[in-house]
Amino acid sequence: MIEEAAKLLARSRFAIAFTGAGISAESGVPTFRGFNGLWKKYRPEELATPEAFWKNPRLVWEFYMWRMNLIRKAKPNDAHYALAELERMGILKAVITQNVDDLHREAGTKNLIELHGNIFRVKCTSCSYREYLKESGRVDEFLQEKDVPKCPNCGSLLRPDVVWFGEALPEDTLDKAFRLAERAQVCIVIGTSGIVYPAAYIPQIVKERGGTIIEINVEKSGITPIADIFLRGKAGEVMDKIVRLIK
Ligand code: OAD
Numbered sequence: 302m303i304e305e306a307a308k309l310l311a312r313s314r315f316a317i318a319f320t321g322a323g324i325s326a327e328s329g330v331p332t333f334r335g336f337n338g339l340w341k342k343y344r345p346e347e348l349a350t351p352e353a354f355w356k357n358p359r360l361v362w363e364f365y366m367w368r369m370n371l372i373r374k375a376k377p378n379d380a381h382y383a384l385a386e387l388e389r390m391g392i393l394k395a396v397i398t399q400n401v402d403d404l405h406r407e408a409g410t411k412n413l414i415e416l417h418g419n420i421f422r423v424k425c426t427s428c429s430y431r432e433y434l435k436e437s438g439r440v441d442e443f444l445q446e447k448d449v450p451k452c453p454n455c456g457s458l459l460r461p462d463v464v465w466f467g468e469a470l471p472e473d474t475l476d477k478a479f480r481l482a483e484r485a486q487v488c489i490v491i492g493t494s495g496i497v498y499p500a501a502y503i504p505q506i507v508k509e510r511g512g513t514i515i516e517i518n519v520e521k522s523g524i525t526p527i528a529d530i531f532l533r534g535k536a537g538e539v540m541d542k543i544v545r546l547i548k
């Protein structure tokens with residue numbers, strides 16, 4: 302099975318990857334669903350909404366600061382590096398991720414589409430102020446702040462520049478992702494439950510256009526019914542083997 306996956310990838314002229322929280326699990330970043338997906342007594346789905354934010358911005362910011370602090374210490378794992386390597390080899394044309402953790406960029410992926418935003422980016426709830434904390438070098442300062450973060454421009458509340466439940470994805474980002482999916486001959490789906498839309502349309506579009514789906518997950522997901530090859534295992538271990546086989 303894994304040999305077949307490697308062969309398909311090596312021969313493809315246009316492959317993409319579609320990733321979710323499971324690809325970062327081996328880096329120590331908790332996934333959203335399942336036993337390890339809890340923060341205090343809340344499910345992420347209860348906190349990652351505009352309603353939750355306006356009801357209790359402090360609680361929602363506390364959750365995001367906790368995640369940002371965890372993610373800041375996390376390093377990319379073999380799966381992130383394998384995807385960057387496949388891009389350098391000219392096999393992979395893009396990584397489309399649902400993750401906000403920046404680990405694909407850290408691993409060296411160049412053509413990265415972040416469908417759900419980036420946890421190190423913040424934006425103002427009133428004006429057009431935006432900041433990428435890694436670029437401005439303010440991650441530490443931000444995490445030490447005891448108050449709810451305010452816009453340096455207008456004083457309104459800042460919020461994480463991520464997509465919350467009930468919010469639309471940025472149109473240009475989604476468009477770009479759909480166009481890549483339309484062209485893809487192979488799509489490697491890694492570590493996603495595949496139940497959050499519109500992101501989960503990506504592999505479906507690939508499949509409808511006659512492309513092949515290779516899925517890597519520790520368990521079956523919403524994508525598994527359309528997967529041509531299902532490789533059960535940890536993302537880092539399986540991807541490392543695939544890259545070795547291709548080489
Ligand atoms: P989930 O937490 O829903 O799913 C994680 C998936 O990773 C599950 O299918 C696990 O079986 C799998 N998994 C766990 N460890 C793994 C490993 N080491 N190797 C391979 N697979 C592993 O995360 P997502 O599918 O990313 O949205 O969730 C989708 C979206 O829902 C997120 O982007 C976020 C969330 O709420 C927003 O915030 C808008």
Ligand code: ZN
Pocket residue numbers: 425426427428429430452453454455456457
């Ligand atoms: Zn502002």
